[in-house]
Amino acid sequence: MWTFAGVLVLPSGLALALGLLIYLHLWLRVWRGMSHRPAYRVVYCAAAIVLSCLASGVIVAGWNGLPVGFTGSLRIVEAAAVFTAANAFIVALSVYLHTGARSPRSLFGSGDDNLLEVTTLVLGTSTALGIVHAPALVPFVLLPVLVLHRSVLVRQLEIAANIDGKTGVLNAHAWHLLSERELSSAARAKSKLGVLMLDLDHFKQVNDVYGHLAGDVVLKVVATTISEHVRDYDSVGRFGGEEFVVLLPGATETEVIPVAERVRQAVMDIEVEVGTASGPRTVRGLSVSIGVAVYPSGGTVLERLLHVADSALYQAKRNGRNRVVSLAAA
Incomplete structure (x- = not known):
């Protein structure tokens, strides 16, 4: 104005x-x-x-x-x-x-x-x-x-x-509310919708080696990296601990998986300087495992989509981590 x-x-x-x-x-x-x-x-x-x-x-x-x-x-x-x-x-x-x-x-x-x-x-x-x-x-x-x-x-x-204070993305409650609304819109429009479930691999080692304050810095950088490598109108949330979720309105499976791969690669490229008791150190070599679910093939309610994405995430963990898994594509 x-x-x-x-x-x-x-x-x-x-x-x-x-x-x-x-x-x-x-x-x-x-x-x-x-x-x-x-x-x-x-x-x-x-x-x-x-x-x-x-x-x-x-x-x-x-x-x-x-x-x-x-x-x-x-x-x-x-x-x-x-x-x-x-x-x-x-x-x-x-x-x-x-x-x-x-x-x-x-x-x-x-x-x-x-x-x-x-x-x-x-x-x-x-x-x-x-x-x-x-x-x-x-x-x-x-x-x-x-x-x-x-x-x-x-x-x-x-x-x-509605923002998670530690990472700057949506908190779990806000993400759920927004996702329920988007799911209702997708049902009315008969459109697709994607869900990503992401877990930072071996994050406990980051806390053990660099300290919990450094771990918080890493979480923040990872959250920012995820937000920067999805679409502007996608919704990123922190699900708890080192686990994140992303909602991708209107995205088909062929569109969701490239986004997930882009995020995975971006996390691998992260280098972040953190403060430790022994002075500044650089954290690198991070990776993330990602599970994919797509509405409506993966489920017609949010909890079912999250369950499918979570199952795909743990399949990625079992397959060696640092990968994207979609059970529908398996």
């Missing part, structure tokens, strides 16, 4: 600086420490906003002040459309290159996501018009802005309550 308002009323340099400051504030106050919001994603999103500002700034640059009247309204809508299209294209390109996803929902977000985006643009336009033409009315514009911010903040607090 503030970014688009800045595009309309500020010089281009200040508008860009405003966008960067907003993302820096969000990183410091909200997103830092969340595994699903790693720094590189925040940087990419900030860059997307900067490019969107530049794109819409091309439209705004030809104005002599903020336009008014019907024609002026159309020009503002044009600037908003360019801003939205540029941002959507950049984000969709990132999602496609990172995950290979092709569905409109995966690339461009849900209807609620886009409705929120339109709402923020409308409020940004109203704020800009108020600042330029009727400063005394700006407080009336800010009231719905504060309500919107409060509702978003409440949502963010709800998300924080």
Whole structure:
């Protein structure tokens, strides 16, 4: 909202600086420490906003002040459309290159996501018009802005309550609730859904050799690695101890297994420096065993899917660890 308002009323340099400051504030106050919001994603999103500002700034640059009247309204809508299209294209390109996803929902977000985006643009336009033409009315514009911010903040607090404090991914309870909803959606849409059950191999040795504090650091890095190598709209949870789960909406078995293999390889590549009583040391040589289950062939209720994925996980353990097993493919 503030970014688009800045595009309309500020010089281009200040508008860009405003966008960067907003993302820096969000990183410091909200997103830092969340595994699903790693720094590189925040940087990419900030860059997307900067490019969107530049794109819409091309439209705004030809104005002599903020336009008014019907024609002026159309020009503002044009600037908003360019801003939205540029941002959507950049984000969709990132999602496609990172995950290979092709569905409109995966690339461009849900209807609620886009409705929120339109709402923020409308409020940004109203704020800009108020600042330029009727400063005394700006407080009336800010009231719905504060309500919107409060509702978003409440949502963010709800998300924080669902996060596992040690790893930054969903806790088991939150993951179950989300998975039940996704399973119901898959049943209504007659679509597929994948579940991964992951267990860090020989994690007790990490605790024994490097200490439990170092083990906590390793768990955090593993959780972040998993989150970075699944799709943006997949849900990663900590199931307990060194065990994680991933829900992959809309994924068939042929799509789930490559994701699991990508995660397995990424965990093998981890090198993390930890503090020990004898000084800094590097933990490497980690591996993970992964079991796969797919709805509906693996089960039509969540507990059955988890049981199938867990059985596949232990088959991976028995087969020598550091591998992906799907009982359906066995």
